[in-house]
Amino acid sequence: MKILQFLSWEYPPRIVGGLARHVYWLSRELARRGVEVLVVTLDYPGAPRFEYVDGVKIIRVRSYVLPSPDFISWVHQFNMWMIKDASDELHDISIIHAHDWLSALSAITLKHTLRKPLVATIHSTEYGRRGGIFNEFQKHIHEVEWRLTYEAWRIIVCSEYMRGEVMNIFNLPSDKIDVIPNGINPIDLSKPIDNVRRRYAEDWEKIVLFVGRLVHAKGIHIFVEAGINLLERRGDVKFIVVGDGVLREELMRRVYERGVSHKFFFTGFISDNDLNDLYRICDLAVFPSIYEPFGIVALEAMSAAKPVIVSDVGGLSSLVIDGFNGVKVPPNNPYALSRAIERIISNPTFAEYLGKNGFNHVYQNYTWDKIADKTLKTYSQVLEVYKRSSWFKA
Amino acid sequence: MDAALLTHEYDGDVGQCVKSEAGKLAQHGFRVAVIYPSEHEDITVDGNITVYSISTTVKTHLNVVTKALILVPEFTRAFSSLLYDYGFSFNLIYSYEWIAGVAGVVLKTIFRRPLIASIHSTEYMRSSEVGLLQLSIRGYEKQVFEEANLILARSRNTFLSIVRDYGVEELRVVKAFTIDRAVEAIVKVFKK
Numbered sequence: 177m178k179i180l181q182f183l184s185w186e187y188p189p190r191i192v193g194g195l196a197r198h199v200y201w202l203s204r205e206l207a208r209r210g211v212e213v214l215v216v217t218l219d220y221p222g223a224p225r226f227e228y229v230d231g232v233k234i235i236r237v238r239s240y241v242l243p244s245p246d247f248i249s250w251v252h253q254f255n256m257w258m259i260k261d262a263s264d265e266l267h268d269i270s271i272i273h274a275h276d277w278l279s280a281l282s283a284i285t286l287k288h289t290l291r292k293p294l295v296a297t298i299h300s301t302e303y304g305r306r307g308g309i310f311n312e313f314q315k316h317i318h319e320v321e322w323r324l325t326y327e328a329w330r331i332i333v334c335s336e337y338m339r340g341e342v343m344n345i346f347n348l349p350s351d352k353i354d355v356i357p358n359g360i361n362p363i364d365l366s367k368p369i370d371n372v373r374r375r376y377a378e379d380w381e382k383i384v385l386f387v388g389r390l391v392h393a394k395g396i397h398i399f400v401e402a403g404i405n406l407l408e409r410r411g412d413v414k415f416i417v418v419g420d421g422v423l424r425e426e427l428m429r430r431v432y433e434r435g436v437s438h439k440f441f442f443t444g445f446i447s448d449n450d451l452n453d454l455y456r457i458c459d460l461a462v463f464p465s466i467y468e469p470f471g472i473v474a475l476e477a478m479s480a481a482k483p484v485i486v487s488d489v490g491g492l493s494s495l496v497i498d499g500f501n502g503v504k505v506p507p508n509n510p511y512a513l514s515r516a517i518e519r520i521i522s523n524p525t526f527a528e529y530l531g532k533n534g535f536n537h538v539y540q541n542y543t544w545d546k547i548a549d550k551t552l553k554t555y556s557q558v559l560e561v562y563k564r565s566s567w568f569k570a
Numbered sequence: 571m572d573a574a575l576l577t578h579e580y581d582g583d584v585g586q587c588v589k590s591e592a593g594k595l596a597q598h599g600f601r602v603a604v605i606y607p608s609e610h611e612d613i614t615v616d617g618n619i620t621v622y623s624i625s626t627t628v629k630t631h632l633n634v635v636t637k638a639l640i641l642v643p644e645f646t647r648a649f650s651s652l653l654y655d656y657g658f659s660f661n662l663i664y665s666y667e668w669i670a671g672v673a674g675v676v677l678k679t680i681f682r683r684p685l686i687a688s689i690h691s692t693e694y695m696r697s698s699e700v701g702l703l704q705l706s707i708r709g710y711e712k713q714v715f716e717e718a719n720l721i722l723a724r725s726r727n728t729f730l731s732i733v734r735d736y737g738v739e740e741l742r743v744v745k746a747f748t749i750d751r752a753v754e755a756i757v758k759v760f761k762k
Contacts, residue, residue: 241709241713242706242709242710242713243702243705243706243709244635244702244706245632245633245635245701245702245703245706246632246633246636246702248632248636249632249633249635249636249639249706252635252636252639252640252642253639255639256639256642256672256675256676259676259679259680260675260676260679263679263680266680281639281640281642281643284643284647285642285643285646285647285676285680286680288643288646288647288650288651289646289649289650289677289680289681290680291650291654312630312632313632315630316628316630316631316632316636319627319628319629319630320628320640322627323627323628326627567654
């Protein structure tokens, strides 16, 4: 079976969000099972045009060939280069697997021209990301997303929440959708981290960690307000914010104005190694998203056996069993979050209980080998249907 | 001999030209399929001419570039359907103007068929602005010129613009100022 995993711009070393890691780990696990995987992605300074990575063939296509008047035109343009630059490799593929709208045009074009089945993973929707569709730009993306889900033989989403979202937004039947969660990369818990903690906090301070883009959807503003609220009651807490985004300056100004800037550490983007260290040294990780299709960062914290607090929304809600492997709080409520943080950092036994259960939960359900097995099952289903279709003869 | 004629319009000046050329190519023994975007999907067959109107569900466009690119999967879908379901073999892809030319370039890449580009006007002739949109359109036009096996310039000004503004070798551009001259050039390619 030869799978074409079309991407948008993301595959290491080009990492914009979680998509790059998702495709890297999934394609690697599929290759380990003997599946021939071809990844077509965008070029990146210093990265070779062709290479094999862990048994996966990578083709990096030109991303800036012609001027583009806007982002959408650029996205559609690089889809054209995905076809042109990878055309020699495309003729004997079994399945086309597209990720999000960013590769929709090339995926749909190849589906029809090669007469091969198309599988699409919808990681998030424009409607969900924006909380609605408000302008022409968003409407165009929304229409392209709809078209991709219409053309796909099967849809993969990462959570039951996302199944509901794509069903409602795109009017899809439930039985066209498979829920396959995202996986996590195991954190090396044996690596020494003796001096790491003191880089971030005093010995007597509890470390509360946030990881994510600093945008409204991730609820970073709720995290900061909850922190300010908690600091009014106790001073033995340090809040570490990992990630970057449009809200960073505004939030840094906010904590400065409230006189607690020494209690907040905005790290910006950091390496995976540093992030893993932070997961291990923190006392608690908090993910107060307002919109979250899945919430892989919560799983990463759980894999380090740390207690987590998540907002009761989207994919996060289905990852956590309240009071067992984490704590849920209502979204958009800094006071509830502040109380929940206090509850956990004041009770080490409870924190340890949550962390241990979270760790077991992750390793039982969210490793990439399990996810690759489920994805292969979807591919097999699609190929079975394909073999009975008129396209198979073509 | 099967020819796929890709056009962004089937009415208007270009559309009239497409209709006439489709008829004349059919008289020369070509089996012609015209593919053009419309409000609804339809296939009509009249003798040696099949007309496939394609519609796209993506109706919202920010500009003509997104519109052209969103038509690529539609043109290629129709082309594939005619190829696989309607028995066309397509010896030739013939595109009108850059909008359909972009789809022509993609089809040429996938199916390895020769591409002939008919150009009535260029962005340099239509606009003197130097915005990103105009630069982008000129970029796509240049791409079509580079990929096309033959370029048919439909007026003297167009010929001059293609050679002067896009740096295309004169030998690659046919002065096809009339419908008969364009059809003659295509037939000549096949006789070779």
